Amino acid sequence: MAQLLVIDSSARQHGSVSRQLTERFLAHWLEKRPGDAVCRRDLGVEPLPHLDVSLLDAWMQPTESHGAAECAALQRANRLVGELVAADVLVLGAPMYNFAIPSTLKAWFDHVLRAGVTFRYSENGPQGLLHGKRSFVITARGGIYEGGCQDHQESYLRQVLAFMGIHDVTFIHAEGLNLGAEFMARGLEAAELRISQVI
DSSP states (O other), X not given: OOEEEEEEOOSOSSSOHHHHHHHHHHHHHHHHOTTOXXXXXXXXXXXXXXXXXXXXXXXXXXXXGOOHHHHHHHHHHHHHHHHHHHOSEEEEEEEOBTTBOOXXXXXXXXXXXXXXXXXXXXXXXXXXXXXSOEEEEEEEOSSOOTTSTTOHHXXXXXXXXHHTTXXXXXXXXXXXXXXXXXXXXXXXXXXXXXXXXXX
8 A cells, every 4th residue: 555645736726737736736646546545735725934043053053052943843843844855746736827836835845845855965975765755746737838948847856756756757747828718728738637647
């Protein structure tokens, strides 16, 4: 039995294509693997604070020097890291905002990219510590960017996931969503077909 961690990051609660597609992905997955467990985190409903001095001090200062803010920040980060470490499969719903990922998803990465826990520094450079995990990234984009120089989203996500040791990453893009009804229908159809193919 596998453990899935499903993260939605769209700011929209209704009419979100990335949410629609993560639901479709999860339904397909559980139809094939009904015994798998699912942990869900909605960064649109419960956004995380940006990386701040409280969390940095909690990581870098001795425990006995922590105040209430540092203790709360460390507890929150530990909980997020625990969810990620426990997962066999990571599913990210990531709409494209201004050519990149939502700031809520960036904040999540800032909490879980943690030296000595999800990666470590060595004499040969940084090494990821989260081995044997798979990740599926479901994007929703108003334009068409895949493979182009403006696709900063996929390259960034591949880099930060690999930095933690997650190299088995599959992207599912729904593109052209703001280019008219025909492009939107084509983009959704392509994404839904890709979901059925990868599961």
